Amino acid sequence: MRKIIYTILVIIPIITMVMGIGLASADTEDDWMMFHHNLALSGYSTSDAPETNATAWIYDTGSIIYSSPAVVDGILYVGAMDGSLYAVNINGGSLAWTYSAGAPIFSSPAVSDGNVYFLCTDGVFHAVDALSGSLNWSAIIGPGEWDWSSPAISEEYVFIASSNGSIYSLDASSGTINWSTAIGGQPNSPIAVVNGKVYTGTHNFNNSHPTLFALNEADGSVNWTYDYYLYHNGVVGMVNSNGAAVVDGDDDGDLEVYFGVHNWDGSDNQTVCLDEATGMEIWTADIGGDSTSTPAVHNGVVFIGSDNGKLYALDAATGVEKWSFQTGGMVWAAPAVADGKVFFGSFDHTFYALNEEDGSLIWSYHTGASRMRGSPAIANGMVFVGNENGNIYAFYPITVTKNLISCADADSDGIIEIGEETIFTLEITVTNNDADNPISDVVVKDRLGGDLEVDDPGAFIVSGPSGKNQKNRTSKVFLNWEVGTLGPGESQTTTIIVSTDTNPGGRQEYTEAGIHCLNSGINVKGIFLDKQVSATSDPIMVEVIEPTE
Secondary structure: OOEEEEEEEOOHHHHHHHHOOOOOOOOOOOOEOOOOOOOOOOOEOOOOOOOOOOEEEEEEOOOOOOOOOEEEOOEEEEEOOOOEEEEEEOOOOOEEEEEEOOOOOOOOOEEEOOEEEEEOOOOEEEEEEOOOOOEEEEEEOOOOOOOOOOOEEEOOEEEEEEOOOEEEEEEOOOOOEEEEEEOOOOOOOOOEEEOOEEEEEOOOOOOOOOOEEEEEOOOOOEEEEEOHHHHOOOOEEEOOOOOOEEEOOOOOOOOEEEEEOEEEOOOOOOEEEEEOOOOOEEEEEOOOOOOOOOOEEEOOEEEEEOOOOEEEEEEOOOOOEEEEEEOOOOOOOOOEEEOOEEEEEOOOOEEEEEEOOOOOEEEEEEOOOOOOOOOOEEEOOEEEEEOOOOEEEEEOOEEEEEEEEEEEEOOOOOEEEOOOOEEEEEEEEEEEOOOOOOEEEEEEEEEEOOOEEEEEOOOOEEEOOOOEOOOOOEOOEEEEEEEEEEOOOOEEEEEEEEEEOOOOOOOOOOOOOEEEEEEOOOEEEEEEOOEEEEEEOOOEEEEEEOOOO
16 A cells, blocks of 8 residues: 655745745735835835834844845845845744855845845845745856945846946846946945836945936946036035935926935035936935935835934925934934835834824834844835844734644554545644734634544634535635634634545545645734734645655
8 A cells, every 4th residue: 555654844935836826026016026115216115014013023043134125925035144045934934945145145135036136245146046045046246345236127137236336237037247337436226227227326435436327227328427516516425325216206297316325525415306317406405414225205205314313204396304203323224114104223223113294103113232224124014124133023913823733643653544544733823912902803714625624623613515526525614713802912822633534536635745735824814903904824734755665
């Protein structure tokens, strides 16, 4: 009789491949595909966002994080100074995989068509498989002294700056150079691509090179350049590893380019707005200190951080200050905007959520003795940010986990014969992550495939059609757990027991070697501060292996 071994899988990339989850090839509203969300570097998402500082999970990489995360199809990607790219499942914070790049990573990854793209400080640009973390290709574009640039992917090309003074367009599928343009300076900005143009600063410490370039996306030729010193009495305005947001900020039908500068050889206004068509200066604004913060632009307002410790909200049409918020340290992080809130970190070791309209504090989270330089990502109603202390923080009020705690076959030998009953024990826990507010109307829902039967439902009520379907297999069953109200910080747990079911057709689940889904992710919904919140757990997989004779 043929035998099959069942092995519990915890490797997320394998799980993802088996589940057939496809990676998005184009920007979607609820994914954060790259630095500052999109090709315009707008920093704005239509996603919901947390009302409190409740942490869903914290993942410790053990290394300093300056990179800003990308979040696509339930996986967070972020680089670290230990030379590793981390892929973390957002439904619980479990590690999916790591990729060792061999050099520190300041660069924020961009995700497109199943690849994760990023630059290392040794000048090597990497494209790795988003599901498995295996290298697809790499290209040497440096090294330079500050290879920190974050890529942008437009159509079939990826654009990246090298601090050796050049901007590159690479074939996204192979890494072959499409074009390169020497712009001088030591460019290390995140790249914006809008309206057929590629935008980057030069990281210039003097006036020997322009402050900002707009290049033709197709061939790398120069559309226009902007020289800060020509408008500001010889004062150098350096784009210091920050990017430019290219949006119609004032809603006049024309695009503008918004960015901050670091002044050398004098002092002048630090926030700049240009005409996107010509590169001519429209306005500048004094924000009390140099700026290494990429601005977010939404609803007619520019949000930008300053070395004086403030986050500023400026009128996008005029640069006039609408409000400012004082923190206890420099604000280098690029703010992100969603759901009426502005999120950003400060050198005072604190992450902030402010009211978008008036700048009032909604909540904050102190991370300990570590500066916050990386910028947040917002996706699926959650906010994610890395930190110098090595932690990745995920903010969200409710979580649900489902774990396979035992797997027993009839003869307890760990080898399941065809037709032999196998019993699985699953533990489900739902948690209110907020320390101050309850979550009401909490309901946990799950379903089981037709080849599993429920032996003990625990707190769940089982429902669903009975009998066999037209393929002579048992029908799916649905499970419903009415939790009710979870008090602040409260968790509730239940255990269910299920077993394999042999149907009259003589078929038993997992009759072929491979990786199979024992149970898809469980879902929880509830009401938190008058808003619906929901979360999903990871699926549980088993690996079926035919033993060698």
